[in-house]
Amino acid sequence: MKRDRWAVAAGVLVLGVLGALPGCGVEDRTVRDEEPGGPARASECAGRVPGRDLHESLASVSSRAQRHPDVFTGLSVDEGARTADVYRVPSAAFDADVCSAAGKGVTLRLYDTDVNRRDLDALAARVSADMNRWDGTFELREVGVDERGWVHVGVDDPRAARDVLVAEFGGEHLRVVEVGEASAD
Template identity: 70%
Template structure:
């Protein structure tokens, strides 16, 4: 099964609907934008906890106990693994590994930004939604669990200089996004 980002309904809501998923170009899939490497891994030990239940538990613990270091998570169903992105923290790693189910691999990826900081950045960019009218269409703004904000636009070339000039290049990926539809 192809690796994909999924989560149970509660996690999707908590992760802000994964707004960036509709982008036609996904950062981390082309050689120019690197996927954060696995810094360490551990195996869960809670008997009877599925991958789905592990994700919910890890997400809850990460947000409640470690909001200053937690960036996000995704699932790899084929490998029965949870990819967890965080600012390095031994206490975080210990809590997350302890929350995962037996047989679930937790792959810990280093980032340099918390989810809270990414949410704040996404909110600031989204608040300027119509500022760019006439130059390009800002179609979506969403946090990527890997440590950046996807800014989906109709014309990435026109948008990149303007958006990065206004908000800085750190933690922002400008991507092409299709027109929203009711489908």
């Protein structure tokens, strides 16, 4: 199955904002499955807004998620399955808000995290600001936020980098991995 992931940051341009229609309830089921290396899925909801396709649903869900900066972590999409994985610090108000924005036939899978996107963006900015600081110890090649609740740090030598980066920034929300050199190919 082809899986397209769209990371949605706080500054994403929302294609359109559509309000929830009256009478559009949320069907909630508790689910437990663990994605390797990721947060546990807490629940899912089936969209009920008639006439709202996947892209309209995502625009509305994204817009509503931005109203909850202390809770929202990120969003990824599986277009083929018409689902969106929503990562957030657990919040009943957030869940109700974003679930009421999904169109009929769209499923939102809600995952628990312990950090919001704003804090992850700040951590990524701190790590990026020190890009050349580590020269001679390791080469910092890329830094980015993963919507599942961590900052991805790509380096040439993870063994050398991990302890240094964890000592400087804490290890709770860092994932240090090996990344090859960029090429012009």
